[in-house]
Amino acid sequence: MLVQCLPNEVTVQQDFPKWVNDVVDDFNPVIINQTDMSSQWELSTLINDVDNISSLLAVRVRKALAKYGNHRILLNASSVLFDVIIQIDSRYTYDGSTVNANQVAVNVPKAIVANRFGGHIAISYVIYSEFDAILNASLETGKEDEIYSVNGRIISITVKVYNGQPLIFDEPIEIVFENFNQNATTSRTHCVYWKFNQTYSAGGVWSSDGCNVSEVNRTYTTCHCYHLTSFSILLQAADDVEIGDVNEAALSIITYVGLSLSLFSLIITLIVMIVYFKRLNYECTSIHINLVIALIIADSLFLFGIEQTKNKNVCTGIAIFMHYFFLVVFMWMAVEAMHMYSKLRNLTHGRSRRKFYVYYPIGWGVPAIIVIITMALRLEGYGTDTACWLAVDKGTIWAFIGPVITIIMLNTTIMVIVLKTFTSVKSVKSKPIREQTRRTLRAAAVLLPVFGLTWVFGLLALNQQTLFLQYLFAICNSLQGFFIFLFHCCLNGQIKNVLFRRCMKVDNTSSSEPTDTTRSTKVAPATTEQ
Template identity: 35%
Template sequence: MYMSLRFVLDDTIEYIAETVIYQNVSGILPNLNERPTKGSSFRSSSTVRLNGPVLSLKITPQLTEVLDPPITISFQHTNKQLVRPSCTFWQFLGGYWSNSGCKVKSTDRYRTVCECNHLTNFAILMSPFKKADVSSLELKLMTYISIGISTVCLVATLGIHGTLWQYLKSSRTKLLMNLCVALILAYVIFLAGIERTEFSILCTVIAACLHYIFLVVFCLMLTQGIEMAVSVIYVFKPKHQMDWLLIIGSWLCPAAVVVVSLVITKTKGFGNEQVCWLSTDTGLIWAFVGPSLLVILFNVSCIVLVLRAILRLKAVQNTAALEKIKGSFRSLCILLPVTGVPWILGIFYINEDLSFIQYVFSALNGLQGCTLFMFHCLLNPEVKKAYLRMKEKKYSAKALVSI
């Protein structure tokens, strides 16, 4: 397509601006984005390709060699699966695409805006999407070891609190045990299904299950924050019941979010060719990120509220209430970073440019179960007291039998 425009500057000189748009020339011009070395054969690069028309701009007579301010050009992508755009122009001397004097101003899935300080034949070169190398032996070994250790610690935490249940019975203990179960399920589904992309229906089911179980983990944090806030507000009132909040808020509300997401999207965006997770292209990922961020903000607000309550209760020396609030506060301060940060990082799991996040993600997963086991079992004074009470009860029972 050819366009021509005449204009006058300084009331004296007439200029002619000419624009030619070349469609579908990717098979004619090679995808070479560097100068060929001397003596080498002219070959196309398999790592980049044209992703839009070639735009030729020319002004006669020439204004200046270097444009200031630079010209802005917007290219619409023909292939929305390509990534890492580069604003380039065709270098006739040598026959290759160069990006000298051009830069990417902004880009998204549909278009890229370039800035160039000269006029010539412009185009966008982009790379095929490459899934991060999750098949590497090092990463797989690290993932299995870290999640395996975390799972063992979570099972141990469940076992200890289950054994000492009659001495540790409380809403906080129920929340902890529900969290352990949710994390174990998350680990199992994640390891077994995150890469099962060969069957689209199965991949959709796995993505929906991961969406649900991850939301459960965050909703359990929300329930913990509500439980802590209620402890502060009703500190001088009878014990409140959290069972219904635990069932409805932590297990049923996430299911409602997943069902609504499936209905609205008609399952599109739940899994793709790269990974069985929520699509970032369609914005479906916000069905997980949005609720997660709201939970984190709410719980940070609860932490501030509780800090004020602790300082206030110290002044009145209400020891029993203070210890109760401190227990909930300590629990949430451990829970929020340990469970929140890894799954937020998991959003970026599939991007090759952010492949290092996979290693951070795997390491933090290993810390989840270990941290919960350490603070809720090994370093928890209530668990130690409960264990001693159980031993005393067994000793007393043996003494009665011997008599």
């Protein structure tokens, strides 16, 4: 057992560096003689033992150092398979711990211990040199057909305080790994820790719980973790066609520029509809106002909240509200389709009109029911390591995709019926074929953005190999708000007439006063002559 290599105490401050080196040197024959390095189980057990021993080593140094008052000391020792770094500090002088060694850098923030504990602080780091190539590289939440590799050093971190109270991670520990494979991308990189579990044949499994990917470039990966244990990074094997960082950056720019334009367009649309509400069709305008409000909130959450992954609770809340408001957007699209179908039935069959107020529970209430059920069944599926959205690997994404597919099918059916009726009108049939085609295509161009058929591209783009569809979806869907502004504000006949009459009224008012003055000037001389 490694604990046998650990002396009970050290009493002379000057002996600390030599003492730590001697203890670590004594580990080598024990490890070589008692550990089968080809066994995943024994390797996992060895990591657990080394972590515990290094922590005990740091605690004993801390106890000895406490006799000499407030001091700071940094000790380094190396063995064949790992390096040990120990930092002892006083709470009153501790301003954070930063270590950079053997292809990994760590920052343990001051907030972990500041103003909370008394006595000395003992921090131990163990950086493993060869284990990354031996330890099982499976991800706990990964699929069976997904292949991973350890792409950085394995490092264990422990922090012990004088009174033994648990740490509270107001800020995350930042770990910067040097990438073994420099083709790493954000979408394929996972910040993980080794989850010891005897039920696994390897003695544990890599898990991403509590760790987020902060930044990935060709050379380094930065992780933020909210607990202590053994950390590393996993790289998922690339598919036949890889998106790459360039395409990811391009898709991000297209999305954010498009959403910014959409938000501006939606705000203008909302203002126009509210100001001239009494002069427009009450039912259609009410539907469009609800749709625009929901889309403004949804796009705003996406624009400012999709990447807020540092705080798990905040990220979960953002994902829940985004799920709700995007469902509201689609539900009001469904309401508009149902309203259009209802008016069509009234026109052709003379049936009574549906009460408009029944649409509000559908538009706002049905999405709430879906979100509440999803939260009750799988709350952990809200928010991922890379985005504040629904998790794909946990199946939560289907709580959004399912309703969207249903609404798209409904709206497609309604659109076909409307277009069929459109082309059967006598005034359209009497036109030349070119004019008839133009009218049909124009009607489809109005309905497609509103009814959300652009999300068909999004559903097809879930396959990473369909890069063209991802670009098509990013362009069309991020500009959906602009499409609504174009077709339901700029090209809306009612709004155009209202604005035209408003402009004419202003023009007549401004021109009436000079006209009266001119007439008065002409009449005045005649009166004088009389």
